[in-house]
Amino acid sequence: MRALTKGIMLLGASAILPVAAVAEDHSAPNGEKEANWSLVIHGGAGTISRDKITAEKDAEIRAKLTQALDAGEAILAEGGDAADAVIAAIMVLEDDPNFNAGKGAVLTWEETFSLDSSIMEGATRNAGSAAGVSATKNPILLARAVMDKSRHVLLSGAGADAFSQEQGLEQVEQDYFATPHRVKALEAFKLRMNAAAKGSAKAMGQDALGRDWRFGTVGAAALDESGNIAAGTSTGGMTGKRWGRIGDSPIIGAGTYADNRSCGISATGAGEYFIRVGVAQEFCTRVRIAAEVSESPPSAETVQKTADAVIAEMGALGGSGGIIYLTPWGQIGYAFDTPGMYRGMASSAQPKSVAIYGDE
Numbered sequence: 001m002r003a004l005t006k007g008i009m010l011l012g013a014s015a016i017l018p019v020a021a022v023a024e025d026h027s028a029p030n031g032e033k034e035a036n037w038s039l040v041i042h043g044g045a046g047t048i049s050r051d052k053i054t055a056e057k058d059a060e061i062r063a064k065l066t067q068a069l070d071a072g073e074a075i076l077a078e079g080g081d082a083a084d085a086v087i088a089a090i091m092v093l094e095d096d097p098n099f100n101a102g103k104g105a106v107l108t109w110e111e112t113f114s115l116d117s118s119i120m121e122g123a124t125r126n127a128g129s130a131a132g133v134s135a136t137k138n139p140i141l142l143a144r145a146v147m148d149k150s151r152h153v154l155l156s157g158a159g160a161d162a163f164s165q166e167q168g169l170e171q172v173e174q175d176y177f178a179t180p181h182r183v184k185a186l187e188a189f190k191l192r193m194n195a196a197a198k199g200s201a202k203a204m205g206q207d208a209l210g211r212d213w214r215f216g217t218v219g220a221a222a223l224d225e226s227g228n229i230a231a232g233t234s235t236g237g238m239t240g241k242r243w244g245r246i247g248d249s250p251i252i253g254a255g256t257y258a259d260n261r262s263c264g265i266s267a268t269g270a271g272e273y274f275i276r277v278g279v280a281q282e283f284c285t286r287v288r289i290a291a292e293v294s295e296s297p298p299s300a301e302t303v304q305k306t307a308d309a310v311i312a313e314m315g316a317l318g319g320s321g322g323i324i325y326l327t328p329w330g331q332i333g334y335a336f337d338t339p340g341m342y343r344g345m346a347s348s349a350q351p352k353s354v355a356i357y358g359d360e
């Protein structure tokens with residue numbers, strides 16, 4: 001049971017957590033951009049708190065988020081393309097076993113790996129997605145191949161695997177994705193699901209069914225010097241998913257969206273709820289309309305309030321999670337209703353920063 005009021009989330013009966021709301025405004029008062037480029041990334045949201053992460057793990061995650069920002073920055077600072085920067089940042093996280101994407105992905109109920117990814121470009125609103133793929137080492141590259149090399153937006157399953165091979169993308173055995181902590185997570189999930197089937201479902205609460213069983217989806221959004229925005233997301237989905245379940249990450253408009261008129265966004269959280277709200281497009285559309293109605297760029301505060309409102313709407317349906325966003329006017333921010341979210345931002349106007357917990 002929880003309620004979301006202005007900036008405050010009630011978790012259960014006692015814990016009160018602030019909804020994280022961080023917006024950096026790098027736009028000039030007249031709307032002229034100060035930041036020539038900007039980049040924002042996430043590595044998943046969830047019940048991430050200091051008591052659950054060792055100092056070593058904390059440092060490891062921060063170093064990897066920094067490395068992902070560095071990879072994107074190397075492209076953007078040289079005048080490179082937003083989509084290239086998004087892909088470079090995401091690939092760093094896909095290759096790292098700490099994140100639920102590429103290596104380190106969560107397991108399905110059948111003890112396999114089934115990966116989802118998407119990318120979108122804001123200039124053309126071209127997009128590409130892959131759902132339920134099994135052998136592509138870096139699923140974000142497959143999303144890009146779907147966008148650039150096919151007539152389609154979303155490919156799935158065996159067909160997506162075949163297209164990936166045709167495109168010459170690196171293929172790996174399923175074992176490549178496996179990590180001991182994800183194997184353990186599936187075992188624990190199955191135990192709890194079986195307990196639920198025997199009638200103790202109430203005691204398990206929502207966490208057992210979803211919230212604790214997926215951290216580390218990765219995503220990025222970038223604004224390049226030409227004013228183009230791109231965004232992308234990559235995930236293994238949710239531990240113990242069955243029946244070909246697909247989450248929001250490969251769904252354009254739910255987990256990912258980019259539109260040069262409004263925003264770039266990548267989401268992470270309980271995918272079903274993000275799909276139902278259409279979180280990514282909902283956010284971009286609200287920002288675009290705010291800009292159109294006032295005939296000027298919305299303030300950082302307005303954009304952040306919009307992000308918080310969309311997360312609250314998703315939370316009101318029963319979901320949880322977060323988003324990262326940036327705008328064509330230089331604002332960069334996050335919004336999430338979970339205790340933590342792995343995240344980071346950088347731009348030509350500010351030093352890069354990374355964070356894990358809700359209170360930083």
Ligand code: ASP
Pocket residue numbers: 044045214215216217235236237238246247248249255267268269270271272
């Ligand atoms: N949104 C992802 C999914 O539902 C999972 C996550 O972001 O943690 O598949």
